[in-house]
Amino acid sequence: MTTAREIMTAGAECVxxxxxxxxxxxxMTELGVGALPICGTDNRLKGVLxxxxxxxxxxxxxxxPAGCTAGELAQGEAVTIGADDDADEILRTMSSHKVRRLPVIDGHxxxxxxxxxxxxxxxxxxxVGDLLEVLSSD
Known part of the structure; x- marks a missing residue:
């Protein structure tokens, strides 16, 4: 079965x-991405912006935007996926949390x-069609 590690984009940069x-x-503009993981001073994931x-x-x-921090927009614990989790777990996690992007972690x-x-x-x-249907519903 395909794992997160196999389909992820490696080398995610934090804000x-x-x-x-x-x-x-x-x-985001420099990297050409629509989301960045938010990392704290402890290098722990705080959320996704x-x-x-x-x-x-x-x-x-x-x-x-110059007066507020990325951390102010982090909402509770970040939804993540383990690097060795399989594709079904990715689909379940994206569907249940209604997210389009997941940080991939290996340990911490x-x-x-x-x-x-x-x-x-x-x-x-x-x-993929099933996932899109879930993410597109209210």
Whole structure:
């Protein structure tokens, strides 16, 4: 069975919890990504910051992206997947938490990210279709 390690994009870069949302947006632009894991000063994963978070929770509410931190947008414990978890677990986790991107961890170390596009490339169409249906519903 296909594992997260096999389909993930390796080498995910973090945005520090104390970095500004503006700096995070610049990093997303430089890397060409729509999400960044948020890491604390202890190098532990605190959450994931998405481009949508920036638009809805910062810009849409009239906040200054230079004045708020990535860590302020981290919501509770981050939803993750283990590097050796199989594709069915990836599908279950994305579906149950309604997320399109999952940080991949090996022990406590962040080793990559699995995005919906990675899943679509790696798995059979019916399974991907089912996941898309769940993620698209309210």
């Amino acid at each position: 520090g919890a104390q970095e500004s949302v503006l700096d995070a947006a610049r990093k 998405t481009d949508r978070d920036i638009v809805v929770k910062v810009l849409g509410k009239g906040k200054d 170390d962040l080793v990559g990210m699995v995005a919906l596009a990675d899943v679509a490339r790696a798995l059979p169409d019916p399974k």
